[in-house]
Every structure is written in C-alpha cells, then in structure tokens.
Amino acid sequence: MQLRFLLILALGPLLRAGAQESGGEGRLDPLVVEAEEENEDSVLPGHPAGNATVIGPETIAESGARTVADLLVSRGGLRLTSTSGNLDDSSVHLRGFGENSASRALILVDGRPINRADMASVSWLEVPLARIERVEILRGSHSARFGDNAVGGVINLITKSGSTTSTVVEAAGGSDGTLIARASYQNSFDGHRLGFDFENNMTTGWRDNAFSELESVGIRWDKDFSDRLAADFSLSWADERGGIPGPLTKERYLIDPRQSIYVQSGQADQYFSGQNRWLAESAITLGDGDDLAFEIPLSYYQRDLAWNFGPGFHTDNLLETTTFNPRLTLHRDTWSVEAGVQFRRDTLDLQQYAEIQRFNRTADASLSRDILGAYASGEWEPWKNWHFSAAARWETSSVNAAARSYPFPADPSLNFVRGNDESNTALQMGARWEPADDLSLWFRYDRLYRLPSTDEIASYQGFPLTVPFNDQLRAETGHNFELGGEWAPGHWTLGLNTFAQWLEGEIIYDFNQNLNVNLADTHRVGLESTLGYTSARWSADLRHTVLQAKFESGPYTGKEVYLVPNHELTATFSCRPVDDVLLQAEYQWIGSSFEGNDFSNTAEKLPAYDVINLLVRYEPKPGLSLYFRINNLLDERYATVKYSGVWYPAAGRQFLLGIRQEL
Structure with a gap:
C-alpha cells in the first residue's frame, strides 16, 4: 500500500508539469491508440468495437526490453505468470483466465496463429524482439474472426519487412549472466524487399537451474510483380534451451526463493528442455490494388523438443503444423468484407525413455488434430460516424490419438487408439459511434468457443488420467458483451470498457477425478479503465482492471475461480528532461488470488504484489542510444503462481545495460 500511495503522490506533479507544456506532439507512442496506418499484417479493424492496444515501433526501440514478454508487461499492461522465474516461458492472462490461460489467448505472428495443439505456452523467445515491428492487443473474445483460442483476447506480433531501409544492431549484458546480441536489416533492391534478423539471447536465470538460451535467424522476402500480383516468403530457425527449477514449499520459499529443489537434490541435469524450430511461410496475392485481393497463404512449422522432467521422464516430441488460409477481401468507400477458408493440421509424435541418454524406450504416442473452418467478416458505415461490424465462423475439428506402453502393454490406460470429432460456430456483432474526432463509443456481442487441447483430451505424455481418452470432453462455448468508450481531448486519453462473459x-x-472435465459454467464481469497523457516531454499511461470470475454451476457454485486476481494495475511514466535523455518508470500491482486447485476458496491465498522497474536511455547522437534498465527495483519477493501450498517464485532485482545503433 505504501508503494501505491507514493505512486499517486508522484503522478500529480508529473501530469501538472506535463499540462504546462506548450505545443509539439509527443515522441512517445500512447499506449491506447487506433491503427493509424495500413499494414497488411494488421488484424485491427478500421474502427474497432472494443478495447485495443498498439505498441508502436518507437516504443519498442526505446523499451530496453529483453524479450517480447518483457514488452507485453511493461508497455502492454498484461499479466504474465511463470513457473521458472523467467518470463521467456510465461503464460499470458487476459480477461480473468487463470489455469491454462495460454489456451485462452490467441497469439498471432503477422496474422498467423502460433498456439500449440497441446496445453504448452508459446515460447516468447520464438519471435525475437529484433524481428518485431509492432504489437497489437485485442482484449475480449474474437472467436468469430480468428477461431480457436481467442476466448480472452488476441495478441498479434507484426514483424519487420523490407518496405523501409534500416539496419539496427544491439548488444546488452546484465545480472544473472544475461547477454544479448541482436541485429536486423531491411532494404529494397530492384523491387525486391528483403529483411534479415539475428538474435542471441541467454541468461543463467534469477533462480537456480532457470537458465534460458536462444539462437535465432530469420529472413523475409516480398515483391510486387505487377499491380495485380505480389508474393512473399519467409524462413526462420531457432534453437532454444531452458532449465526447470521446480516449486518450493513455503518454508523453502521464505528462506531462499532463488533455490531449486532439483539442484538441492543433485538432479538439476535431469530437469531441462531443448528445442529446435523451423518455420517457412509463403503467400501469393492477386488483386487490383487496395480494393480487391485474393491471398493464398501457406505455412509449415516444425518443433523438435527434447523434454526432461526428472529421472524416468524423458520425452522427444516432434510437432508439425501446416496451415492454409485462402481468403478474399473487398474494400469500398463505406464497406469492406473478408471471407475465407482456414485449414490447420497438427501432428505430434512422442517417444518416452527411462533415462536421459535415451537407451530404453518406455512409450510411444502419436496424435493428429485437423481443424477446417469457413468464415466471413465485414464492416459497414451506413451513416457518417456510425460503423457496424459483423463476423461469423463455422469450424469442425477432429482429434485422433494412439498410445503404446512397452513395460505395460496390457494396461488400457496406457495403450489406446481413439478419436473424436466436433463442430462449432461463432458470431460477432459490433457497433462504433464517433460523434466527434476525439470521442468514440462502442458495443459488441460475441458467441464464442474454445476447443479442448490434445492433452486435455488424451493421456499420452507419461501422466495417466482416469480416462485415457475423454471423448466426452467438448468445447467451451459462451457469450461475451462489451460496452465502452474513449475520449481523447488534446494530449489526454481516457477509456472505459465494461465486459461480461458467460x-x-x-x-x-x-484433481479429485484426475481428469480434465467440463466442470462448470462460469461468469466473468469486469471494468477496464485507461488514462493517458502524452506531450513533447511527458508521457503517462495507467491501466486498471477490476474483475470477478465465479463458478455459476456445479459443486462450487458461487466460489471464485482460482488464480484470478480481482485487481490488476499497470502504469508507465516517461519524461525527457532534455532531448537526448529518456527517463521511464513502470509500475505493476496485482491483487491476491486463490491458489491453484482451491475450488472451495479456503486455502491460503497467493498474496498481492507490486513491482517497480526503471529505465534510463541516452541518445548522444541520432540513431545511437545507451540504456540502463532495472527490473524489480525494490527487490520485491513474490510469486505469480501457487498450487496446493507450493510456490513458484518470480525474479528479484535484475539489471540490464545495453547499446543500440540504428543506421
């Protein structure tokens, strides 16, 4: 509470000083904005009926962030949780989802989904920061527009292209053995637009055995062959490794949150993962300029994962994903439509071994998931300042799984061949009214769904469920309502958005049944408020969410959904005392929540916490900058996850010193 009080005291004079500034547009991107320029990879509607956030290229360049995850927290106002203390492998939380929140937030790269077929979170090192041009965050359900996973919201990472000429190199080092080297290059040659990026990113981790290492290279090419024909192609490779520190009892957590029980037991070399990834994407676009276009995109992704979770639990997991999404777009002065077909095929092949050397195979498994859908969306301006939007989607999915145990070939819980099919529909309708240039109001309704992930349905990763293949498990379905508005007079921005989701x-x-089940109906209701100020010297952004998630049926009716805090507050304050110096403070306060598996709301809560970060950036000449970042300035001891009395500590104080040159 003392930190929050000091924050409020600091805010008043900062904003008063900023209000006395005269003239000039701020150099800092405001946190909440509408899309101001056309981008072929953008997923923001022209007039969105809902709460949207854009993190622009200048904000990214000035962030001093180590990874995309750091950027989402410091400038996107999002809550991330991690079991390792590193944000690299963290889960993002949107709209009141706690456990398995990663499956309820759709992550896109240039509009293409990268969520896993299983319950695993996206690795935030998968798309290096050197590759990112800007970030779009759409809060709330968008199943009709994007399909599976988009229940809590959508995050779109837009990568750099060769449309502008630039060369950027960056190097940084800091505490816990952090070393970063990244570079990107974009240029055009005879109509060929080329982009290249490289990143080496490593740290030993704040906790013992919490290391992470990344090497990544990506290339991108595109060309307009004529007014009616364009093509693009990209290829990226990454190699990543990370340690698993494990949970701590409360006693161990209070004594030393940096320790790892696996290090203490002398088994740290048995708890880590390594993965190698390839991604190839291509698209051909036919059309007559900006009015009519037919795009044929195709992508192939491969992840070869070696997962080691202690003696006897060593798995090689090969994931291959193919997506095909031909779509037609048509734009007119007062309306636009998009329609397409989307196909995605995921295959997983697993081999489990008794020892880390992979001598004795104990089990095999193979799974496939096919999703085929058709969708259409459109926007219409029947009267001046009135914008209506609608979208609809139909999707069918099929999951097939086979598992075999070598030591126990007769055990039906470990040996099975099963399958399951399901179809779902989604609908979205929205309206946005802009009575003045600085005022907008909106309303939106969503009929939504989320498909079960493969390891929610099937027991194939060495941890048997009561039912090895639960063909009774069906998709989550529901309804979402949004009502809000934004007022942006002069340098100020004020936004309010209410939502309710069933x-x-x-x-x-x-855990009583040892099974993933359609446990209960739930209800989430909340209010999101934003306040922003931007001028030539000052910038302030505050975002607060008050939310309640409750069970509406079943044995826990009226109880709160665990791992969902009732309050989330983030704030960023920036100033330029002189033109070549940027000072920035970031603050995040997360309220308390019931611990994982506490359905009855009777166990000790996961305590609230607040964290302050500081950034100093100096630009001695155009294009050259030096920065110094301190995360968790006051060395707050806290945990973002707690399950059944065991704690997963978050990182304490860390610093990063870097240099960035843009040519």
Missing part, C-alpha cells in the same frame, strides 16, 4: 462447460482439471 462460459458454458469451462474445461478444468479436477
């Missing part, structure tokens, strides 16, 4: 048959792991 989810029918939310999928939750029931």
Whole structure:
C-alpha cells in the first residue's frame, strides 16, 4: 500500500508539469491508440468495437526490453505468470483466465496463429524482439474472426519487412549472466524487399537451474510483380534451451526463493528442455490494388523438443503444423468484407525413455488434430460516424490419438487408439459511434468457443488420467458483451470498457477425478479503465482492471475461480528532461488470488504484489542510444503462481545495460 500511495503522490506533479507544456506532439507512442496506418499484417479493424492496444515501433526501440514478454508487461499492461522465474516461458492472462490461460489467448505472428495443439505456452523467445515491428492487443473474445483460442483476447506480433531501409544492431549484458546480441536489416533492391534478423539471447536465470538460451535467424522476402500480383516468403530457425527449477514449499520459499529443489537434490541435469524450430511461410496475392485481393497463404512449422522432467521422464516430441488460409477481401468507400477458408493440421509424435541418454524406450504416442473452418467478416458505415461490424465462423475439428506402453502393454490406460470429432460456430456483432474526432463509443456481442487441447483430451505424455481418452470432453462455448468508450481531448486519453462473459462447460482439471472435465459454467464481469497523457516531454499511461470470475454451476457454485486476481494495475511514466535523455518508470500491482486447485476458496491465498522497474536511455547522437534498465527495483519477493501450498517464485532485482545503433 505504501508503494501505491507514493505512486499517486508522484503522478500529480508529473501530469501538472506535463499540462504546462506548450505545443509539439509527443515522441512517445500512447499506449491506447487506433491503427493509424495500413499494414497488411494488421488484424485491427478500421474502427474497432472494443478495447485495443498498439505498441508502436518507437516504443519498442526505446523499451530496453529483453524479450517480447518483457514488452507485453511493461508497455502492454498484461499479466504474465511463470513457473521458472523467467518470463521467456510465461503464460499470458487476459480477461480473468487463470489455469491454462495460454489456451485462452490467441497469439498471432503477422496474422498467423502460433498456439500449440497441446496445453504448452508459446515460447516468447520464438519471435525475437529484433524481428518485431509492432504489437497489437485485442482484449475480449474474437472467436468469430480468428477461431480457436481467442476466448480472452488476441495478441498479434507484426514483424519487420523490407518496405523501409534500416539496419539496427544491439548488444546488452546484465545480472544473472544475461547477454544479448541482436541485429536486423531491411532494404529494397530492384523491387525486391528483403529483411534479415539475428538474435542471441541467454541468461543463467534469477533462480537456480532457470537458465534460458536462444539462437535465432530469420529472413523475409516480398515483391510486387505487377499491380495485380505480389508474393512473399519467409524462413526462420531457432534453437532454444531452458532449465526447470521446480516449486518450493513455503518454508523453502521464505528462506531462499532463488533455490531449486532439483539442484538441492543433485538432479538439476535431469530437469531441462531443448528445442529446435523451423518455420517457412509463403503467400501469393492477386488483386487490383487496395480494393480487391485474393491471398493464398501457406505455412509449415516444425518443433523438435527434447523434454526432461526428472529421472524416468524423458520425452522427444516432434510437432508439425501446416496451415492454409485462402481468403478474399473487398474494400469500398463505406464497406469492406473478408471471407475465407482456414485449414490447420497438427501432428505430434512422442517417444518416452527411462533415462536421459535415451537407451530404453518406455512409450510411444502419436496424435493428429485437423481443424477446417469457413468464415466471413465485414464492416459497414451506413451513416457518417456510425460503423457496424459483423463476423461469423463455422469450424469442425477432429482429434485422433494412439498410445503404446512397452513395460505395460496390457494396461488400457496406457495403450489406446481413439478419436473424436466436433463442430462449432461463432458470431460477432459490433457497433462504433464517433460523434466527434476525439470521442468514440462502442458495443459488441460475441458467441464464442474454445476447443479442448490434445492433452486435455488424451493421456499420452507419461501422466495417466482416469480416462485415457475423454471423448466426452467438448468445447467451451459462451457469450461475451462489451460496452465502452474513449475520449481523447488534446494530449489526454481516457477509456472505459465494461465486459461480461458467460462460459458454458469451462474445461478444468479436477484433481479429485484426475481428469480434465467440463466442470462448470462460469461468469466473468469486469471494468477496464485507461488514462493517458502524452506531450513533447511527458508521457503517462495507467491501466486498471477490476474483475470477478465465479463458478455459476456445479459443486462450487458461487466460489471464485482460482488464480484470478480481482485487481490488476499497470502504469508507465516517461519524461525527457532534455532531448537526448529518456527517463521511464513502470509500475505493476496485482491483487491476491486463490491458489491453484482451491475450488472451495479456503486455502491460503497467493498474496498481492507490486513491482517497480526503471529505465534510463541516452541518445548522444541520432540513431545511437545507451540504456540502463532495472527490473524489480525494490527487490520485491513474490510469486505469480501457487498450487496446493507450493510456490513458484518470480525474479528479484535484475539489471540490464545495453547499446543500440540504428543506421
């Protein structure tokens, strides 16, 4: 509470000083904005009926962030949780989802989904910061527009292209053995637009055995062959490794949150993962300029994962994903439409071994998931300042799984061949009214769904469920309502957005049954408020969410959904005392929540916490900058996750010193 009080005291004079500034547009991107320029990879509607955030290229360049995850927290106002203390492998939380929140937030790269078929979170090192041009965050359900996973919201990472000429090199080092080297290059030659990026990013981790290492290279090419024909192609490779420190009892957590129980037991070399990734994407676009276009995109992704979770649990997991999404777009002065077909095929092949050397195979498994859908969306301006939007989607999915145990070939819980099919529909309708240039109001309704992930349905990763293949598990479905507005007079921005979501048959792991089930209907209601100020010297952004998530049916009716805090507050304050110096403070306060598996709301809560970060950036000449970042300035001891009395500590104080040159 003392930190929050000091924050409020600091805010008043900062904004008063900023209000006395005269003239000039701020150099800092405001946190909440509408899309101001056309981008072929953008997923923001022209007039969105909902709460959207854009993190622009200048903000990214000045952030001093180590990874995309750091950027989402410091400038996107998002809550991330991690079991390792590193944000690299963290889960993003949107709209009141706690456990398995990663499956309820759709992550896109240039509009293409990268969520896993299983319950694993996206690795935020998968798309290096050197590759990112800007970030779009759409809060709330968008199942009709994007399909599976988009229940809590959508995050679109837009990568750099060769449309502008630039060369950027960056190097940084800091505490806990952090070393970063990244470079990107974009240029055009005879109509060929080329982009290249490289990143080496490593740290030993704040906790013992919490290391992470990344090497990544990406290239991108595109060309307009004529007014009616364009093509692009990209290829990227990454090699990543990370340690697993494990949970701590409360006693161990209070004594030393940096320790790892696996290090203490002398088994740290048995707890880590390594993965090698390839991604190839291509697209051909036919059309007559900006009015009519037919795009044929195709992508192939491969992840070869070696996962080691202690003696006897060593798995090689090969994931291959193919997506094909031909779509037609048509734009007119007062309306636009988009329609397409989307196909995605995920295959997973697993081999489990008794020892880390992979001598004795104990089990095999193979899974496939096919999703085929058709969708259409459109925007219409029937009267001046009135914008209506609608979208609809139909999707069918099929999951097939086979598992085999070598030591126990007769055990039906470990040996099975099963399958399951399901179809779902989604709908979205929205309206946005802009009575003045600085005022907008909106309303939106969503009929939504989320498909079960493969390891919610099937037991194939060495941890048997009561039912090895639960063909009774069905998709979560529900309804979402949004009502809000934004007022932006002069340098100020004020936004309010209320939402209510009803989810029918939310999928939750029931530890009493040892099974993932459609446990209960749930209800989430909340209010999101934003306040921003931007001038030539000052910038301030505050975002607060008050939210309640409750069970509406079943044995826990009226109880709060665990791992969902009632309050989230983020704030960023920036100033330029002189033209070549940027000072920035970031603050995040997360309220308390019930611990994982506490359905009855009777166990000790996961305590609230607040964290302050500082950034100093100096630009001795145009294009050259030096920066110094301190995360968790006051060395706050806290945990973002707690399950059944065991804690997963977050990182304490860390610093990073870097240099960036843009040519």
